[in-house]
Amino acid sequence: MITPCIYMFLSLRMILQKEGPRSLFRGLGPNLVGVAPSRAIYFAAYSNCKEKMNNIFNPDSTQVHMISAGVAGFTAITTTNPIWLVKTRLQLDARNRGEKRMSAFECVRKVYRSDGIKGFYRGMSASYAGISETVIHFVIYESIKRKLLECKTASAMDNEDESAKEASDFVGMMMAAATSKTCATSIAYPHEVVRTRLREEGTKYRSFFQTLSLLVREEGYGSLYRGLTTHLIRQIPNTAIMMSTYEVVVYLLDG
Incomplete structure (x- = not known):
């Protein structure tokens, strides 16, 4: 985990030195x-x-x-x-x-x-391959959410309380979203690398499988996970907030 973090900070420093802070946006x-x-x-x-x-x-x-x-x-x-x-x-x-x-x-x-x-x-074939990440994410998320709701219902029955939504329920859903997204991204991340390469201007990359095999042949299997740490730092809080917000909105609309 140390090496990817070092690469991330080295890349950040190089971008700031060469292109300035505005380039980060x-x-x-x-x-x-x-x-x-x-x-x-x-x-x-x-x-x-x-x-x-x-x-x-x-x-x-x-x-x-x-x-x-x-x-x-x-x-x-x-x-x-x-x-x-x-x-x-x-x-x-x-x-x-x-x-x-x-x-x-x-x-x-x-x-x-x-x-x-x-x-x-361009790169849409890699995005379609990335649907596997979405599927894994939602299967794990819905499974964890169902377990949380079952525990909530069982606890409410034991205490003879109404099973109303509380703030802690949505915090639990945030954790479920963070966990499921981490698992899904770690498994399906190579499609992100392939998609970015396909979207580069004037490159030798032409299709999903051609790019995938070329990356492995020229740069090794490690290249398929380049940038994973940075991606997780961005995606995990983003997904946790997005999914909990979605659940809150659905709950409020359902009344």
């Missing part, structure tokens, strides 16, 4: 634009699919969670991939201090001139 605009619609599409698709699957399979079973997570991931990826491609291109646009930065609109024009509409969907 490159791609923030498309990221802010993409987060809201992406999450809205994802959770809408997940909830609707889960509701329909509950009528076909055993309600809230593993099959329901897997299918719902897969459909939600596919829907969100297909509709928002262009936004994430622009974000990645902006993040990879390394320039020295004082040089003019490429804007999101300039990036869009450049991608369109170079590759046309299909250029905005």
